[in-house]
Amino acid sequence: MKETITGVVEIRPQTLQRLEREIKDIPDFRKNIKNFLEKSTTELLEIILGGAINLNCSDIHIEPFEVKAKLRTRIDGILQDVLFIEEKIYRALLSRIKLISGLKLNITKSPQDGRFSILTPQEIEVRTSTLPAERGESIVLRILNPKSLIELEKLGLREDLLSIFEREIKRPNGMIIVTGPTGSGKTTTLYAFLKKIQNPEIKIITIEDPIEYHLEGVSQTQVNPEENYDFANGLQSIMRQDPDVILVGEIRDIDTTKIALQAALTGHLVLSTLHTNDAPGTIPRLIDLGADPATVAAAINFVVAQRLLRRICQKCAKFEKISQKEIEDFKKVFEVFPKTVKIPPITKNLKIPKAKGCKFCNFTGFRGRKGVFEAFLIDEKIQKLILKKAPIFELKNQAIQNGMVTMQQSALIDVISGITTLEEVERVVS
Numbered sequence: 001m002k003e004t005i006t007g008v009v010e011i012r013p014q015t016l017q018r019l020e021r022e023i024k025d026i027p028d029f030r031k032n033i034k035n036f037l038e039k040s041t042t043e044l045l046e047i048i049l050g051g052a053i054n055l056n057c058s059d060i061h062i063e064p065f066e067v068k069a070k071l072r073t074r075i076d077g078i079l080q081d082v083l084f085i086e087e088k089i090y091r092a093l094l095s096r097i098k099l100i101s102g103l104k105l106n107i108t109k110s111p112q113d114g115r116f117s118i119l120t121p122q123e124i125e126v127r128t129s130t131l132p133a134e135r136g137e138s139i140v141l142r143i144l145n146p147k148s149l150i151e152l153e154k155l156g157l158r159e160d161l162l163s164i165f166e167r168e169i170k171r172p173n174g175m176i177i178v179t180g181p182t183g184s185g186k187t188t189t190l191y192a193f194l195k196k197i198q199n200p201e202i203k204i205i206t207i208e209d210p211i212e213y214h215l216e217g218v219s220q221t222q223v224n225p226e227e228n229y230d231f232a233n234g235l236q237s238i239m240r241q242d243p244d245v246i247l248v249g250e251i252r253d254i255d256t257t258k259i260a261l262q263a264a265l266t267g268h269l270v271l272s273t274l275h276t277n278d279a280p281g282t283i284p285r286l287i288d289l290g291a292d293p294a295t296v297a298a299a300i301n302f303v304v305a306q307r308l309l310r311r312i313c314q315k316c317a318k319f320e321k322i323s324q325k326e327i328e329d330f331k332k333v334f335e336v337f338p339k340t341v342k343i344p345p346i347t348k349n350l351k352i353p354k355a356k357g358c359k360f361c362n363f364t365g366f367r368g369r370k371g372v373f374e375a376f377l378i379d380e381k382i383q384k385l386i387l388k389k390a391p392i393f394e395l396k397n398q399a400i401q402n403g404m405v406t407m408q409q410s411a412l413i414d415v416i417s418g419i420t421t422l423e424e425v426e427r428v429v430s
Contacts, residue, residue, distance in 0.1 A: 007102055010119035011050050019050045025362045026073075029055060030083045033071070037085065041092040048093075049118055049126075049141075055362075058143060064090055064136030075362060076310045076369050077183065090136065097139060101128035108137060115210075122146055127210070144212050152192040155185075156370030158405075158413070160341050164302075164375065169193045172244075174301035175264035177251075179276040185308045185371055186273045187212055190247055193271055194218060197245065205241055207234040208249035223249075231256040239263060248272040254290035261291060264299040278407060279305035279374045280395040283386055297383040304375040305407060307428050309420045311368045312353040313361035319351035319418065326352075326422075333412055338403040344416050352415050352422065365421075372414060372429065374407040 023029050029051045036044045052060050052073055059074040062085075069090035071082040085093075098105050101114030111131045118124040127142040152165060168176060176193070178186045191213060194204055198217050206215075209223040209231070221238070223230050231248060232255035238246055239259075248260050250273050264270040276285050282303045286296050322330070330346045337343075344350065355365025376382070376399035385395055400406065405413075411425040 007100060007114075007116045008119060009046075009049075009100055009116060011046055013121070015046060016050055016054075016120060019047070019054050023051045023054050025359050026055075026080055026082060027359075029073075033083060037089060041089075041096045044089070045093060045096055049143075052141075052143060053118070053120070053124065053145060056145075058148075060139075060141040060143070062090065062093065062139040064133055064138065066135055069136070076364070076366055077308055078310075078364065080362065080364075094130075094137060094139060097128060097141070098130065101126075103128065103130060108132065125212070146213055148188065149191050149195070149213055149215075150188065152196045155189060155192055157373065158341065158410075161373055161375060161405075164377070165193075166196070168302045168377075169197050169269070171269060171301060173264060173267050173269055175260065175270040175272065175299050176302045177272055177274050177282050177300065177304070179274045179279060179282050179303070179305045180307060181275065183308070184306055185369075186306065187249075189304070189306060189371065190271050190273065191215065194245070194247060202244040203242060204245040204247070205238045205243040206247035206249070207231060207238060208247070219243075232259060235259045235263070239268075243268060245269045245271070250274070251286075251289070257286060257289045257291045258295075261286075261295045261299040264301075265295070270299075276305070278392075278396070279303045279376055279404070280392050280399055281305075283395055284389075284392055287389060293386050293389055297378070297386040300378050302375065302377055304373055306371050306373045307407065307411075308369045309372050309411060309414060309428055310364075310366035310424050311370055312355060312418070312420055313358065313365055313367040315360040315367075316356040316358035316365065317353045318356055320354055321348070322350050322352055324348070330412065330416065333409060336400060337409060338405065340403065341405055343413050346416065350416060351418075353418055353420065355421050355423065366424070370414070370419065372407060372411045374404065374410060376402060376404040 023032055032047050032051055036047045055075060057073040057075050061072040063070045067087055068084040070084055072079050073082055095105060100116045103112045103114045109132050114128040116126050118126060125144040129140045131138045178189050180186050194215060198204060205219045207221050211220050211222045223234055235248060235256060236259060246263055246268055251257050251260060260270050260272055274282055274285060276282050287293055327346060357363040357365045361367040381398055385398055407429055411429045414420045415422055415425055
């Protein structure tokens with residue numbers, strides 16, 4: 001690994017090529033790391049980072065215990081054990097990671113956040129977090145690989161939803177809100193929106209915490225609370241920059257809420273995220289934050305909730321006929337369902353996938369993930385419910401009457417379409 005300046009490291013092309021040949025799964029990854037445990041810390045970190053990138057890991061966790069530390073990686077949203085490393089190696093890795101991340105080596109009792117870049121043929125950002133633990137400091141490296149940025153068409157949308165998404169992001173003003181828990185793919189969806197609409201004729205500005213991926217042709221800015229630059233006053237400054245489209249990383253307080261809604265009413269398309277359990281819960285959440293119901297009703301165009309489901313491994317998946325009880329359960333879920341959305345027929349001959357596990361999928365039974373969505377448009381009927389501060393169940397019932405496919409229905413469509421398993425749906429969507 002060649003280091004140029006603090007915070008920037010380069011993995012040699014020949015090393016990347018070797019890792020690509022040799023690391024196909026977690027056992028391969030473990031074997032490669034073991035071969036470098038007695039090498040220099042720099043070389044060991046090179047193998048850990050390069051191997052994790054090759055396996056499409058989103059995070060690397062190094063957790064200290066009494067005499068050893070555990071190395072784990074998150075693949076497709078699930079943590080997987082790699083191996084235990086000796087305490088002296090853990091200490092050396094901790095110091096090395098702190099150094100390249102711009103963290104203070106002598107601070108061990110307080111959490112720290114930093115970042116560094118990996119220079120491969122494509123630059124990859126890594127966010128570093130250290131947290132005091134009983135036996136040392138827990139380290140998490142979040143790998144922000146630009147290849148995770150995908151086109152709108154590759155999010156896993158049904159045809160009916162894709163056409164709505166494409167239409168709504170072309171509107172000149174109003175707000176689109178994407179909701180879901182941390183790690184549900186909200187940022188990926190918003191960036192897919194920006195990639196779709198970006199062109200030289202419009203100005204797009206983002207305010208994020210932090211900037212996760214760099215987008216060509218988009219002006220990106222990052223909040224800095226220490227300098228009194230937060231979402232609210234940052235958004236006020238953005239409004240003076242004559243933007244056409246504004247992306248607000250997250251709506252989390254009344255000031256940001258009011259300014260974002262006002263921007264949506266004054267000729268801007270505003271994209272943002274919010275933490276709610278489902279799409280209809282977005283409206284009461286905004287009102288709870290202090291937004292005026294009349295402003296919410298007028299400003300919001302479209303609300304999306306999403307989760308990420310693991311795809312069944314195509315190399316080892318097995319398919320089994322569904323039971324009579326499962327047939328009845330499926331039919332009950334789809335009792336109220338828009339006729340315009342086509343799904344495979346639910347009959348006794350229907351077969352659904354079951355996870356098995358092989359080397360190709362790291363013996364998990366799954367390989368890759370896709371989005372599962374619940375979305376509704378704000379029409380006159382929804383606006384009337386917003387104005388009277390209707391509870392979530394009324395908003396949800398009206399959205400369903402308007403043709404919204406619920407999160408549960410969307411996920412079960414993926415099951416009967418052979419994309420994922422019932423167990424995965426229960427884990428993610430409940």
